[in-house]
Amino acid sequence: MTLLEIFPSLRSGIPSRLDSAVWPRDTHYDGDGRITLGGVALADIADQYGTATYVLDENEVRARCRAYRKAFPEAEIIYAGKALLVRAVAEWVTQEGLSVDVCSAGELTIALAAGVDPARIILHGNGKSYDELNAALHCGVGRIVVDSLTEITLLSALGTRPQRVLLRLSPGIDVHGHPAVKTGVLDQKFGFPLGSDMADEAIRRIMRQPNLELVGMxxxxxxxxxxxxxxxxxxxxxxxxxxxxxxxxxxxxxxxDLGGGHAVAYRSGDAEMNLSDLADIVEDALDAACARNRFPRPNIALEPGRAIVARAGVTLYRVLSVKHIDGGHTYVTVDGGMSDNPRVALYGARYGAVVANRHPCGPQLRATVAGRYCEAGDILATDIQLPADIRPGEILAMPCTGAYHHSLASSYNSVGRPPIIAVRNGRARELVRRETTDDLLARDIGR
Ligand SMILES: Cc1ncc(COP(=O)(O)O)c(C=O)c1O
Structure with missing residues (x-):
């Protein structure tokens, strides 16, 4: 008999722990007090596939795509491959009616391998190489977003058939985000400052090229x-x-194409983008601006960024040790860290984590979740509540890790990158296998 069966009232406290703003909608506690995602117990996934492991809820990804399609029925919704691009995800988002943005030949190859129609691929990037532009032209991507004058020269030299392009302009809008992701201000590496001579020069050059069709901004x-x-x-x-x-x-x-990623909540209480408010503002602003300028309404594209996949992902770690420092912190060290989640070190990102193999009833302690990598700064979460009797072997689940985790991961300390396990309707399946030491050695070809 489980604790929950003896004390059913404990269930009433459960929902507040699994805030649906942070966790996938299909996250629950089972009768044994274990967290389930997509109908699969996370502890079972940890046992079967090992840890650290990324778990991805397919239905959650699809639901997010549908929410965007519903809120913006007329707009093109473009999925940012940089957030997480594996073939299955490319398939899910395109089946749900999204286009895909890629910013390298590697991402382009993965999208094509997933069967994405090239016409629905958009190539981005401030440093596209000759080979990447060639590959994009060759397969017939829908649009290339031009980011420099050099690119125009390369495209005109390479192109043999008409290519639709957009011009990337920096509109001079500061959304006050982390400096590493400020892309709207004028002085930055992406695009051309709106209203600049350089932007005008780019427009003139593109229009002079018979193989380039400037379709939008x-x-x-x-x-x-x-x-x-x-x-x-x-x-x-x-x-x-x-x-x-x-x-x-x-x-x-x-x-x-109105790029700019929509906020997701990494922890309870974080602000996120409200889609119906955004839809109202986009509609009103378009009506007003087109009327003021007597300009025909353009087709709108949106790039929600991480908002499609972030909340669908949960990372599982196994606790390796628990260390109480007298007068200091309690460090709960897990078998992952900055190489599977570099966002904490890169952006000062804040995460929560909960124990996944049992319900966290009883006394709690304030803990620091430390990574296993050889850097003192390898900390995954600070000041979080965990059961006071947390012990080695238990499973921690960290929510909102679907975006920029797999895609930013490294093999630092020669620890292989985690697998991605998809869950849906009570079934788990491996999308990406764990990177092994043999994989690392396979690239080590010189002696
Ligand atoms: C062109 C483009 N689209 C989409 C994104 C992704 O947005 P987010 O950071 O919200 O995932 C970025 C991020 O840098 C970007 O440059």
């Missing part, structure tokens, strides 16, 4: 944006610029 405001007003301002500026292009060049642009 792209902007990207940053990451983790929760205030939809920034998009209203971006629309005002970008439509104003598109109207100026019509006046100066007699050329009507028909696409506006």
């Amino acid at each position: 792209h902007c990207h405001l940053g990451s983790q944006i929760h205030n939809p007003d920034h998009y209203g301002e971006a629309i005002r500026r970008m439509i104003g610029e598109m109207a100026r292009v019509r006046e100066d060049y007699g050329h009507i642009l028909t696409e506006l």
